[in-house]
Amino acid sequence: MADAAAKTGTLETPSGKWSGDENFPVGSWLLPAGLRPHVAAYYAIARTTDDIADNPDLSPEEKLRRLDAFESAVKDETPGEPIPATARRMRESLAQTGLGPRHVVDIIAAFKQDATKQRYDDWDDLMGYCMLSASPVGRYVLDLHGEDRSTWKASDALCNALQVLNHLQDCQDDYRALDRVYVPETWLREAGIGVDALDADRASAALRSVIDRLLDGVDDLMVQARGLPGVVRNRRLAMETAIIVRLAARLSALLRAGDPLAGRVALSRWDFARAGAGGVVGGLIFGR
Secondary structure, X not given: OHHHHHHHOXXXXXXXXXXXXXXXXXXXXXXOOOOHHHHHHHXXXXXXXXXXXXXXXXXXXXXXXXXXXXXXXXXXXXXXXXXXXXXXXXXXXXXXXXOOOHHHHHHHHHHHHHHHOOOOOXXXXXXXXXXXXXXXXXXXXXXXXXXXXXXXXXXXXXXXXXXXXHHHHOHHHHHHHHOOOOOOHHHHHHOOOOXXXXXXXXXXXXXXXXXXXXXXXXXXXXXXXOOHHHHOOOHHHHHHHHHHHHHHHHHHHHHHHOOOOOOOOOXXXXXXXXXXXXXXXXXXXXXX
């Protein structure tokens, strides 16, 4: 696959995942119709570059080459050269909205890190990754809505909490398919286990203690994240963020009660419906 892509000049390696596969709303109907295409463009380039980083058939060097090409295309550093359609749409979107490429460059930097970094030492190391892989998403949406950058702090907390929850959902798949482990190695060692504990049919008591420790970190982030709907000015965005806060809290509770090694721990349609109703009410209270 890698050789074929290199010969044809194709940079994308689509996994088949799309917004419908995500835990949380991506450009939902709550957002203003005029902004949804821009959110879709951001999601598309994030999905495309993430797929490159997660492709097991590409070497780290080839992944970095392709990711560098996407970054250069978005920053318009290679005028006159063919660029991927997702990068072109993102560049056009940035020109239309007047936003700079920072939030795209940051998320591509996270995927470059995924291409070469397989382990994370402690919570701070993991949060450093989340500040590239998750926080830029919320910041982009806030900037797109013209929100004050004072909202970034609560948004970062929410996005980083979501990222840790996603890592816990996928901890076994990431280890088996990519030999990538986001669970802090220091915490595993302190529990007397190694990364191979993720390969079991069920979480051991020791691994369970590490999972709960990560969820404790999520709970700390959620304290600040819950304030986000109250500080955004746009009523629709307040609704959207209120829904996401509720979904994150519900998924955290499910992971606290469930075992991500024994089976997929995921939100149900009822969880989405209940969070949606509560979030709309919350947005009506907070938004302006």
